[in-house]
Amino acid sequence: MRNISFIFKQFSKSVLLVAGLALCGLTANAQADPAKGEAIFKAKCTACHKIDVRMTGPALGPQLEAETDDAYLTKWIQNNQALIAAKNPKALKIYNEYNQAGMTVFAELTDADVANVIAYVRADWKKLKEDKAKPAAGGAVAAEQGPSDLVIFGLLGVIVIAFIVILVLNKVIATLERLLLNKSGLLVDEEEEAEEKVKGDKLALVKKALKNKKLVFFIVLCGTIAMGSWSWVTMWNTNVHQGYQPVQPIKYSHKLHAGAMKIECQYCHTGAFKSKNASIPSLNVCMNCHKAVKTESPEIHKIYDALGYDPQTQKYDSTKAQPIQWVRIHNLPDLAYFNHSQHTVVGKIECQKCHGQIQEMQEVYQYSPLTMKWCIQCHKRTEISGKGNGYYDKILAAHDKIKKGEKVTPAMLGGLECAKCHY
Template sequence: MRSFSLIFKQFSRSVLLIVGFAFWGFSAAYAQTDAAKGEAIFKSKCTACHKIDQVLTGPALGPQLTEETDDKYLIKWIQNNQALIAAKNPKALAIFNKFEQKGMTTFTDLSDGDVGNVITFIRADWARIQKEKTQPPAGGAVAEEKGPSELVVWGLVGIIVIAFIVILVLNKVVGTLERLVSKNKDLVIEEEPVVAEADKNVLLKKILKNKKLVFFILVCGTIAMGSWGWVTLWNTNVHTGYQPVQPIKYSHELHAGTMKIDCQYCHSGAYKSKNASIPSLNVCMNCHKVVKTESPEIHKIYDALGYDPKTQKYDSTAAKPIQWVRVHNLPDLAYFNHSQHVKVAGIKCQACHGPVQTMKEVYQYSPLTMKWCIQCHKRTEVNGKGNAYYDSILAAHDKIKKGEKVTAAVLGGIECGKCHY
């Protein structure tokens, strides 16, 4: 019996060690690296105008930061590019003119360290993108790197909590067994099963009596349930990643990506009205009357229009419109206008819809929550140049607030009635 309890003690000690190591490794792996901090800043402050590998409103930052290696200059530029331009810094003037003097937001709230982290992230991500280009991963689809998934994190936390409980219980068991062993040394063998029976109840009672243990279990339970509830409630009705199967295998990757057809060619509404609108099949027919006429997918277009490719005639009585499945859908209580964002504010479709030109099937890229709208309104500077409406406002305000920053929020972009009917 002694050796039995010794084994138990050793066992629980090694469990403790393993858990200790797991916890250490886990926290080390999860501790935010500089690049991860930089990524967070980049995603929240820079993605509206920059991509790592593509020119958006501003230059593609991967190649740009490979060419420009003077980090001191870059930090100054990112914190306050307008000061550099005003001081006629030759590098700053060159890039400013190259991008038609579009002008970049200033980020005086970012410390040197923050900006350093962003630069580290951009260079690391550019290296990753180039590596993936030279050796695409097997299986074709490039899995997005997202770090440890939530499931893994919660799994690990669960394992750690369970392991602690196991240790506590084992310790109790060892203590009870040892006491029993010393008490029952003289007991006759026949009585053993009865003792074992009593032993179980004693153990249960002991556990329940141990207020610390009960408290610990309750706290763990409350934390787990609370976190689960928090995450679930915040994500109710958020459809990020929603990707329905469409009736025709139409690919944006092919048409907007490879063939570089302008978004405006099909979604012209986005520039002049509230809705971007889905193009009518007649737009497809501009090409598909002659392109890929043998494809069964293209025949779906013909059938929907009642078009007979042999006689090249339309029979409107046979037409049955394609029912595209809507991907993005705000609740009716919110008002969103495309032209205000695309035409007036000059925001690229990709800032809200993601890299549509690489999507075989469109999915919802942004959460479309109220928080998402508001956050962008709070940080996006309004570009008033060459806009009659703003010219008039600016003229009026010029005397009072010369050169002061104006955000959508200032113009009423966070007034309830602007977004809600």
């Protein structure tokens, strides 16, 4: 008897334990944290997935709306290869649908991590759908553009009115002159004679004007000033390549990749936050997607040719590789030192402030003049925010030490950072 009751006790204990664990699991699920999910999604999934657009893999928003079996999804995300190997029908179906492209295995993601990612994708998709449904968003943009259009139309209106006023005044003056001449009895009735007289008058007028030294001097002065300022401006603008927009060897579009698809700048320009140079991505970065996306496009075949990649056999042959020669657009002379991370990380300046609305450019052009005046003007006008800025915390600490007469070394002022001494 004691034995049975012991077994019963053990049994109820384990039932309780399982129930408790399940409850924990459930609450953990209910408390899935989309913010944590976003971080994981950005780090691990964006190379192949977007929320709303199909890339190498399916658009995850609609996909996770249709697929509500979270247990299956968790297994898939943690180890899709295992599901495919086990011939899970759902897994096989999507695998074949995507030409067996094959998703990375994420064994390192815990159940909670996956729940967070799923929660993030569903929340973001919901938000995107709501944003699309709102017509107000477009209206706001239109309203924002409103004033500048208004200003232009206003200016045009003023110009047209001024023109009309000048015409009317001219007419009035002519009539008045006629009246005057009429009064003094000088007006000849026949029109032809009048015209001939005017012609003769004009010639005489020019001759007279040429004799007037003051007038000649004034005209020459105006001419000199105009020529001078023109050459002054031209001289200042030599070697300024603002607006420079060379044709690139591949029709790569920032409007599509950085704009419509919202790929972050540093996905390709990895150096922009870390070092002096923002750097142009190697073609392998493109291959993360274009191994599977738009494989039929002749533009994409230029990438394949450049890498010596054969889309049929999916093999690389480095002997056939021939690097793409992107044409460099922004180029400071060697005598000027410009560091991206100083501006993007420490200065917290957005790329667009210096490069313009790159995400709207089909082809990139040089937006800023890149002259010394341009650098200096911004340095004079931009206010530095020292709060919560590691760079300034260090400098302030050093200043305090200098005030107190303590030992300060260049290392404390950042003198060990590679980019301070190296190009």
